[in-house]
Amino acid sequence: MKDFVLAILMALTDLGYLGIAIGLMIEVIPSEIVLGYGGYMISLGKISWFGAVIAGTIGGTLAQLFLYWLGYYGGRPFLEKYGKYILIKKKQIDLSEQWFEKYGTGVIFSARFIPVVRHAISIPAGIAKMSPVKFTVYTVAAIIPWTILFLYLGTVLGENWADIKEFAQPYIMPAIVAALLLGVVYYFIKRRGSVNPDTINENS
Numbered sequence: 001m002k003d004f005v006l007a008i009l010m011a012l013t014d015l016g017y018l019g020i021a022i023g024l025m026i027e028v029i030p031s032e033i034v035l036g037y038g039g040y041m042i043s044l045g046k047i048s049w050f051g052a053v054i055a056g057t058i059g060g061t062l063a064q065l066f067l068y069w070l071g072y073y074g075g076r077p078f079l080e081k082y083g084k085y086i087l088i089k090k091k092q093i094d095l096s097e098q099w100f101e102k103y104g105t106g107v108i109f110s111a112r113f114i115p116v117v118r119h120a121i122s123i124p125a126g127i128a129k130m131s132p133v134k135f136t137v138y139t140v141a142a143i144i145p146w147t148i149l150f151l152y153l154g155t156v157l158g159e160n161w162a163d164i165k166e167f168a169q170p171y172i173m174p175a176i177v178a179a180l181l182l183g184v185v186y187y188f189i190k191r192r193g194s195v196n197p198d199t200i201n202e203n204s
Helices: 002-013 017-026 031-043 049-086 090-103 107-113 122-126 131-193 195-204
Strands: none
Touching: 002 017, 002 031, 017 031, 017 049, 031 049, 031 131, 049 090, 049 122, 049 131, 090 107, 090 122, 107 131, 122 131
């Protein structure tokens, strides 16, 4: 299976920027691996930094919009039945839905850095009919730093780009902590903002 995935990766990334975007869109291979190899190609001078970031951002965003529209039009029953074909498990849907209901739309940004819910968080956003524009803005805002980080790590690793998941751990943990803190801050700001002004006046 590993050789099969590697063959797909090589075939895609030989297409340059288009290959990076497609590799992220189909999500057959984890985004870290696709971007890591993209970073390796940057180090070889085959592609540019700017082009790779643009390709990674477009591919990653389109992949999430696909899940968003599946949630929007298909709903949870459809995804529970067919999600396994796009590597989305019921456990991921359950957890991401809990996060979305608890923390609101801001979690679309912060959850992008957290395993398990990172991809699936787009689904409850679609089910809840979140504004497509707002969803896209939050998604792009999270995907850009993610793309830059793994492209950079790929350039550092060079020929050892395949080890990127292990190499990235010291960088990912601070990102997860920061994302969780942002989510909590957004949650409390949202709660304060939703306090009924009439209730405040009555208690004054």
